[in-house]
Amino acid sequence: MKASRHLEVNQTSDIKNWCSQTPNPEPCEYFLSQKLNYHSPIKQKSDFFTISKQLALERALKAQSNIISLGPKSRNAREKAAWVDCLELYEYTLHRLNKTIDPNVKCSQTDAQTWLSTALTNLETCRAGFTELEVPDNLLPLMSNNVSKLISNALALNKVPYTVPSYKHGFPTWVKPGDRKLLQSSSAPKANIVVAQDSSGNYKTIKEAISAVSSQSGSGRFVIYVKTGTYKENVEIKLKNIMLVGDGIGKTIVTGSKSVGGGSTTFNSATIGK
Structure with a gap:
């Protein structure tokens, strides 16, 4: 019992230490404590970055499930329009998050920054749709589920330095x-x-x-x-x-x-x- 309690204290301390490096430590600590077991300590920052992206993906999948269930409950055309947008935008978000994690996809640090930024922007666009159409935002907590905060954490950990765009013959090199x-x-x-x-x-x-x-x-x-x-x-x-x-x-x-x-x-x- 003492050894088990000691491991639990060490794990909690380890989680707090890593999550303190993010802009949103509270959801980081909560979901990370649910995910890790006592035999899987985080050893280096790259591991923490990978786990942070996985946390964001898992919560995004949960939020998408909630969004799907809310469709039949739309009370009018405006609420339905905002809901349809969010459903599509979450599909894009999941696609981008998957690309940053999939070992079979080439993903540079710059690619990760771009895809994570896109994923975060999609969720803000979802939220903006409710505001624009003056739809009550009581559904948003089920549709966001801390996903934005977890993606923001991953972005903060990536920290890509700004580079001046390069051109060739008047066009970007890409x-x-x-x-x-x-x-x-x-x-x-x-x-x-x-x-x-x-x-x-x-x-x-x-x-x-x-x-x-x-x-x-x-x-x-x-x-x-x-x-x-x-x-x-x-x-x-x-x-x-x-x-x-x-x-x-x-x-x-x-x-x-x-x-x-x-x-x-x-x-x-x-x-x-x-």
């Missing part, structure tokens, strides 16, 4: 040579699909073209040429390697009409969202 050639070309790249309101193309709306691309295969850029016209639609792109090309300013116009006043959140009101 832009691949093939993409740079597409952007620098004086003539429009060859289109895979043409959108035209006068029926002279493959489709009359951008949404139809995006939907068609989802069934295509290949890893290169898929170019969608949108001819002159005013396209009154909100376009959401959930695919990679899509390039939209128009006929120029004032010729190819894409315009949506969603707004907070009309019952949409800012997150869901973008004319073109990626």
Whole structure:
């Protein structure tokens, strides 16, 4: 009994010591004490960083489960709109958190900072939707569940120093040579699909073209040429390697009409969202 109590005291002290290095020690201590057993002390900062990300992921999964259960309880269209956004945003958050933990995914310190920051921003966007639509925020405690604080802790532990962005030929170095050639070309790249309101193309709306691309295969850029016209639609792109090309300013116009006043959140009101 004495040995067991001694180990428990040491573990509690160890947890307090590590969590004191974070901006939100209370949830860190609580969830960490639930996670660790007496035979798994934290030996170094990299281990603590990994555990902190795991804690955030576990609580995010729990919060997502709570969000799903709240859907049928939405009392009106505005509450439903905010809920739908949060459901989607938590999917993105879980995806980003998983990428920072998955041993099969290449994740530099800078990548971790970017993905954790994105995950945290998603949760703030979820919260903002309730505020914008003036929906009572009594649901938010179930939907947040200390996730934001735990992600903030992981961000604080990562501490990536600022580096000046590097450029090559006027483009950020992360832009691949093939993409740079597409952007620098004086003539429009060859289109895979043409959108035209006068029926002279493959489709009359951008949404139809995006939907068609989802069934295509290949890893290169898929170019969608949108001819002159005013396209009154909100376009959401959930695919990679899509390039939209128009006929120029004032010729190819894409315009949506969603707004907070009309019952949409800012997150869901973008004319073109990626």
